[in-house]
Amino acid sequence: MDKARLEAQLAQLPLYQYAFIRTEELVFSDRVRYICETECPMYNTTWACPPAVGSPQACRERVERFDEGLMIATITEVSDIANIQETLDTRAAHEEITRQVAALVKQQADETLTLSTEACAHCEHCTWPHAPCRFPERMFPCVESHCILVTDLAEKHNIDFLAAGNIVTWFSLILYR
16 A cells, blocks of 8 residues: 555545554444444444444454555534434535545555445435345445444544534544455
């Protein structure tokens, strides 16, 4: 990976912060999956979320096939951080940037795995669990679905995520080899 070349390309994008990471730094917790199961309305509704992404162990094994990755963060401001719908509506812009960064990483990597914020919004109605995903190449599973403590990784790399006021911080991981 030519990190200098990639960083020059990243400088052209509206990223808040980013960090090159080693997958051995990741902290996995089944508690993150439990939150998916008990608090997220997307649980068991799309291919990007549990249980469609596989067991916590299968997700961890998928991630650990990669040695390195790139963590990216974007920020956006909303009028009311407590308005969940307004906050979620800002996710599409982050996903577009994630697509751009993933494409840049893919230019230099043999294999990638992109995890993002998606509960997948490509189709009006997901085919889960009755048929295969219509667009698997466009769907990025949710980072949390893979039991990864994103905030722990952000702290390790001094990426700010607790902005004051009505600032939303979104994260993605692009793992590569």
